[in-house]
Amino acid sequence: MKPTDTSNPDYFHKVVDCQWACPAHTDVPGYIRLIAQGRFTDAYMLNRKSNVFPSILGRVCDRPCEPACRRGRVEDKPVAICRLKRVAADNRGDVSELLPTAPKVKNGKRVACIGAGCASLAVANDLIPLGYEVVMYEALDKPGGLMRTNIPSFRLPVDVLDEEIRMIVDMGVDLRLSSPIESMTQLLSEGYDAVFVGSGAPKGKNLEIPGRYDDPDHVHIGINWLESVAFEHIDSIGEKVLIIGVGNTAMDCCRTSLRLGAKDVKVMARKPRDFFKASDWELEDAEEENVEIVINRSPKAFVMEDGKLAGMLFDVMEYDLDERGRITDTRTTGEEFFPATDVVLAIGQENAFPWVERDIGIEFDQWDVPVVDRKTHEGTRKGVFFGGDAAFGPENIIWAVEHAHQAAISIHKHCQGEDVADRLPDGQNLASAKMGIHEWSYSNDYDTSERKIVPHVDLATRFRELNIEVELGFSAEQAAEEVERCLNCDIQTVFATNLCIECDACVDICPVNCLTITADGSEEDLRTRLSAPAENIEQDLYVSPGLPQTGRVMVKDEDLCVHCGLCAERCPTAAWDMQEFSLLHPHVGHEAEPDTAQVVRKWGT
Amino acid sequence: MSTLCAGCGHDSVTGALVQAAFELDIPPHRMAKLSGIGCSSKTPAYFLRQSHGFNSVHGRMPSVATGANAANGSLSYVGVSGDGDTLSIGMGQFTHAVRRNLNMLYIIENNGVYGLTKGQFSASADLGSKAKKGDANQQPPIDPCQVVLALGGSFAARSFSGDKQQLVPLIKAGLAHRGFAVIDVISPCVTFNDHEGSTKSYKFTRDHYHPAIHADYVPPSQEILAEYDEGSAMPVELHDGSKIVLRKIDEYYDPTDRSAALTQIQQAQTDGEIITGLLYIDESKPEMQEINRMPSVPLATMSYEKLCPGNDKLQALQDRFR
Numbered sequence: 001m002k003p004t005d006t007s008n009p010d011y012f013h014k015v016v017d018c019q020w021a022c023p024a025h026t027d028v029p030g031y032i033r034l035i036a037q038g039r040f041t042d043a044y045m046l047n048r049k050s051n052v053f054p055s056i057l058g059r060v061c062d063r064p065c066e067p068a069c070r071r072g073r074v075e076d077k078p079v080a081i082c083r084l085k086r087v088a089a090d091n092r093g094d095v096s097e098l099l100p101t102a103p104k105v106k107n108g109k110r111v112a113c114i115g116a117g118c119a120s121l122a123v124a125n126d127l128i129p130l131g132y133e134v135v136m137y138e139a140l141d142k143p144g145g146l147m148r149t150n151i152p153s154f155r156l157p158v159d160v161l162d163e164e165i166r167m168i169v170d171m172g173v174d175l176r177l178s179s180p181i182e183s184m185t186q187l188l189s190e191g192y193d194a195v196f197v198g199s200g201a202p203k204g205k206n207l208e209i210p211g212r213y214d215d216p217d218h219v220h221i222g223i224n225w226l227e228s229v230a231f232e233h234i235d236s237i238g239e240k241v242l243i244i245g246v247g248n249t250a251m252d253c254c255r256t257s258l259r260l261g262a263k264d265v266k267v268m269a270r271k272p273r274d275f276f277k278a279s280d281w282e283l284e285d286a287e288e289e290n291v292e293i294v295i296n297r298s299p300k301a302f303v304m305e306d307g308k309l310a311g312m313l314f315d316v317m318e319y320d321l322d323e324r325g326r327i328t329d330t331r332t333t334g335e336e337f338f339p340a341t342d343v344v345l346a347i348g349q350e351n352a353f354p355w356v357e358r359d360i361g362i363e364f365d366q367w368d369v370p371v372v373d374r375k376t377h378e379g380t381r382k383g384v385f386f387g388g389d390a391a392f393g394p395e396n397i398i399w400a401v402e403h404a405h406q407a408a409i410s411i412h413k414h415c416q417g418e419d420v421a422d423r424l425p426d427g428q429n430l431a432s433a434k435m436g437i438h439e440w441s442y443s444n445d446y447d448t449s450e451r452k453i454v455p456h457v458d459l460a461t462r463f464r465e466l467n468i469e470v471e472l473g474f475s476a477e478q479a480a481e482e483v484e485r486c487l488n489c490d491i492q493t494v495f496a497t498n499l500c501i502e503c504d505a506c507v508d509i510c511p512v513n514c515l516t517i518t519a520d521g522s523e524e525d526l527r528t529r530l531s532a533p534a535e536n537i538e539q540d541l542y543v544s545p546g547l548p549q550t551g552r553v554m555v556k557d558e559d560l561c562v563h564c565g566l567c568a569e570r571c572p573t574a575a576w577d578m579q580e581f582s583l584l585h586p587h588v589g590h591e592a593e594p595d596t597a598q599v600v601r602k603w604g605t
Numbered sequence: 606m607s608t609l610c611a612g613c614g615h616d617s618v619t620g621a622l623v624q625a626a627f628e629l630d631i632p633p634h635r636m637a638k639l640s641g642i643g644c645s646s647k648t649p650a651y652f653l654r655q656s657h658g659f660n661s662v663h664g665r666m667p668s669v670a671t672g673a674n675a676a677n678g679s680l681s682y683v684g685v686s687g688d689g690d691t692l693s694i695g696m697g698q699f700t701h702a703v704r705r706n707l708n709m710l711y712i713i714e715n716n717g718v719y720g721l722t723k724g725q726f727s728a729s730a731d732l733g734s735k736a737k738k739g740d741a742n743q744q745p746p747i748d749p750c751q752v753v754l755a756l757g758g759s760f761a762a763r764s765f766s767g768d769k770q771q772l773v774p775l776i777k778a779g780l781a782h783r784g785f786a787v788i789d790v791i792s793p794c795v796t797f798n799d800h801e802g803s804t805k806s807y808k809f810t811r812d813h814y815h816p817a818i819h820a821d822y823v824p825p826s827q828e829i830l831a832e833y834d835e836g837s838a839m840p841v842e843l844h845d846g847s848k849i850v851l852r853k854i855d856e857y858y859d860p861t862d863r864s865a866a867l868t869q870i871q872q873a874q875t876d877g878e879i880i881t882g883l884l885y886i887d888e889s890k891p892e893m894q895e896i897n898r899m900p901s902v903p904l905a906t907m908s909y910e911k912l913c914p915g916n917d918k919l920q921a922l923q924d925r926f927r
Binding site: 501502503504505507508509549550566569570571572573 | 607619620795808811
C-alpha cells in the first residue's frame with residue numbers, strides 16, 4: 001500500500017473528525033481544552049474566528065460535528081460539542097477589545113450585501129477589517145434573517161441574537177433596513193465593486209391538494225407563520241393543530257403552536273421515523289413537550305365543515321424496506337381523518353429570485369437556482385457572489401458562515417483584480433506535545449451511562465411566555481465533566497519510520513489494538529490482517545514506508561485510536577510522537593496579508 | 606502497566622504469553638506463574654492477573670515450581686526467568702529441573718546482560734559481544750538449548766521477542782507438552798544491550814535470525830487444516846490429543862534426533878547464526894509425577910486424613926522395614 005502522505009493537511013485534519021465534519025472547520029478540541037482550563041473568553045474567540053456566531057450556534061447549530069465525534073464510536077454518545085460552545089459563550093468575559101475593527105483608512109472598495117442574515121453578516125465580518133465599505137440591504141426592519149424569523153425565541157433568545165449581530169454591525173456596516181432589493185439591474189448600476197447575494201431561501205413550499213384555499217386563514221406556510229410570530233403579527237392559534245412535515249422547521253412550528261394556545265398538536269409524517277429530516281435532539285425536545293408524531297400518513301385533502309377547516313384526510317401508507325432500510329415498495333392501505341382547527345405546512349423551503357432580471361448575465365439552472373461555483377461562490381456574472389441558502393438551496397447557519405468566508409476571499413480577489421480561483425491551500429502545523437499517561441488531559445473516570453443532559457425549564461414554566469428559553473445550558477460542574485470526554489483527536493500520533501526498531505512496544509501497549517507491524521499488502525488485504533480488523537472504511541489506515549530492519553510496515557487504524565498517547569509513551573526511540581495539529585484554513589485576512597499568506601503557503605507544503 | 610523500560614523485549618514476551626493463554630482458553634485459576642529475580646522475573650506481574658503466582662528467591666524458581674507441581678500437577682505452570690536467573694545463580698536448579706522433566710513451560714528472557722544492575726555481561730553473552738561502553742566479552746556463552754539437549758531434556762526451543770508469529774505457537778506447544786519445555790527467547794535489552802556491536806540487539810538478532818523449524822500448534826479437537834508441503838510437515842501428537850505440526854524450513858534439520866539437533870545448533874553457533882524454532886522435542890519421556898508414580902488425584906485436593914493417615918499407620922509401615 002502506498003505510504004500515507006502526512007504532508008497533505010487533509011490527512012491529519014480528517015483524523016480530527018469533528019473539525020473535518022464542521023463546514024467552517026472550527027478547532028473543536030482546541031476550544032474544548034480552553035473551556036477545560038476555564039478560559040471561556042479565549043474559547044469564544046477561537047470559535048468566533050471560524051464560525052462567527054458562537055452564542056447563536058451554541059444553541060441552534062445543526063451540529064454536523066457530533067455524529068462525527070470519535071467518542072461516539074467509543075461509547076455511543078458523542079461529546080456534547082454544541083452545548084460546550086454555549087458554555088464558552090455564556091461564561092465569557094467582555095470581548096469588545098478583542099473583536100476585529102475597521103481601519104481608519106478605507107481601501108475605497110464598496111460591496112453590497114443583499115439580505116442581513118448570517119451569510120451577509122459573516123461577509124461583512126471578514127471584509128470590513130480590510131477596509132471595505134459594506135452596504136447591507138434588508139427587507140425587514142430588523143437584521144438577522146432566518147435566525148430571527150424562523151428560529152423561535154424559546155430556542156434562540158432575541159438578546160443573544162442581537163448581541164452577536166451588533167458585534168458585526170458596530171464595526172461599521174452601512175445597514176439599510178426595510179430596503180428590499182426590487183431589481184438587481186438597478187443595484188448593479190449603483191457602482192458597487194462587488195455584490196454578495198445572501199438573501200436566503202425565503203419561500204416556503206406549498207401543498208397543492210384539494211381544499212387548500214377553502215379556508216386560507218387556518219392553513220399556514222411554516223416559515224412565513226414563524227416570521228409573523230417573531231414579529232408579533234400572530235399571537236394565537238387554534239386548539240387542534242396539525243403540522244405537515246417532520247423537519248426542523250416542523251419542530252419549531254409545533255413547539256411554537258403550544259406556546260400560542262394549542263392544546264393538541266400532531267406532527268404528521270409521510271414516512272417512518274428513520275426517514276425524518278429533523279435532528280434527533282429537536283425531535284426529543286418536541287416530544288418532551290407532548291407533541292405527538294404520527295408516521296405513515298400522507299396528506300390527501302383539507303376537509304371543510306360549514307366553510308371552515310375541520311381537519312385533514314390522510315392516506316395511510318405502508319412501506320417495504322430492504323435490509324439496508326431503503327424503501328423498496330409503497331402502498332396505500334386506507335385513509336384516516338384527523339380533526340384540526342389549524343394546519344401548518346412545514347414541508348421545505350426554496351430560494352426565490354423574482355427580483356433578479358434574467359437578461360443580465362446571471363444564469364439560473366432548471367430548478368431556478370442560480371448557477372454558482374462551489375469553490376469561489378461566484379455566479380455567472382463577474383462580481384456577483386452567492387452564499388448561504390441563496391447559493392445552493394437550504395442548508396444551515398454553519399454552512400452559510402463557511403460560504404461567507406469563501407465568498408469574502410473571492411470578493412477581495414475580485415476587487416483587487418486578482419484571479420478568484422487562485423486561492424491559498426489549507427495548511428497545517430505539527431508541534432510535539434508530550435501527552436503521555438501522566439499528562440492525559442482527558443479522563444476515563446466518569447460515568448459512561450449517559451452524556452450529560454442539558455437541564456431544561458420545566459414544562460409548566462416554559463409555556464407561560466413565548467420567549468422563555470427552554471435550555472438552561474450546562475452548569476460549570478457539568479461542563480467540567482463533559483470536557484473530559486473529549487479525546488483530543490488533534491493531538492496526533494506521528495510516526496517517524498527511520499527511528500523504529502520494531503520492538504513491538506507500541507503494538508503491545510495499545511489498549512484498542514489499532515497498531516500492527518506486518519508485511520505490506522494492498523489496502524483491502526491489510527484491513528483484514530491487522531491486530532483488529534479495520535472494518536470502518538471511511539477511516540484511513542496510516543501506513544508507514546518499509547521499516548528499517550525487516551521492511552515490514554507499521555499500520556495504524558485511525559478508526560480505533562483514542563489518542564491516549566501510550567504508544568509514544570512506550571516507544572524507546574520516539575518513533576511514535578504525539579504532536580498537536582493546527583489547521584490553517586485560510587480566510588480573507590490571510591489572503592490579504594502577504595506575510596501570513598507566505599506562512600500559509602509554507603504550511604501547506 | 607509494565608514498569609520495564611519502554612521498548613523492552615520482555616514486554617513483547619508478556620504480550621505473546623497473554624495471546625497464547627487467550628487462544629488456548631486457559632482459565633486464570635488453572636494457571637500458575639513462577640519467577641525468580643531480575644527484569645524478566647518482574648513480568649508475571651503484568652499478565653494473567655488472576656492466576657496463581659510465586660516470585661521466589663534469585664535462581665530458586667525451579668525448586669518452588671517442583672514443590673508446587675508435586676502438590677498440584679493439574680495446573681498449567683509457566684516459569685519466567687532470565688539469563689542471569691537461569692544460567693548464573695540458578696544454573697544448578699535449572700539443570701536438575703531439566704533432569705526431573707518437571708511438567709512446566711520455562712521461558713528464559715535472554716538479553717545477554719544484567720539489566721537490573723546496569724548492563725554487565727551475563728553468562729549468555731556471546732564471545733566478542735560489546736558492552737555499551739565498548740568492552741568486549743571474553744568468556745564463552747552458555748546456550749540453554751544445548752544444555753537441555755546435553756542433559757536429556759524433552760523440549761528445547763529458541764525464539765525472538767520480535768517474532769510473535771513464531772513465539773506464540775511455541776508457547777502453546779510448550780504449555781501442552783508433557784515435561785519440561787524450555788524456550789530460550791532472545792529479548793533485547795533496549796537500555797543496555799541494543800547498541801552496535803551487541804549480539805543481542807534487535808538489529809543483530811534480525812540480521813542473523815535463522816528459523817529452522819516452525820511449529821504450529823493444533824488443539825485436540827481440531828483437524829489439521831492448514832496446507833503443508835508433503836514431506837516437510839511432521840505432526841507430533843501430544844499427550845492431551847493436541848498436535849504440533851513441525852514445518853521444516855531447513856531441509857536437513859530433524860527435531861526428533863537429539864544428537865543431530867545438537868550438531869546443527871553447534872554448527873549454527875559456529876556460523877554466527879541464531880537458529881530458532883522448536884529445536885528438539887521428545888514426547889515419550891516420562892515427566893516428574895510419572896517417574897515418581899504419584900497419584901492422579903492432586904495431593905492438594907486430598908483430604909488431610911488420606912495425606913496423613915496417623916501414627917498407627919506410620920508405625921505399621923516402619924514395622925515392615927524392621
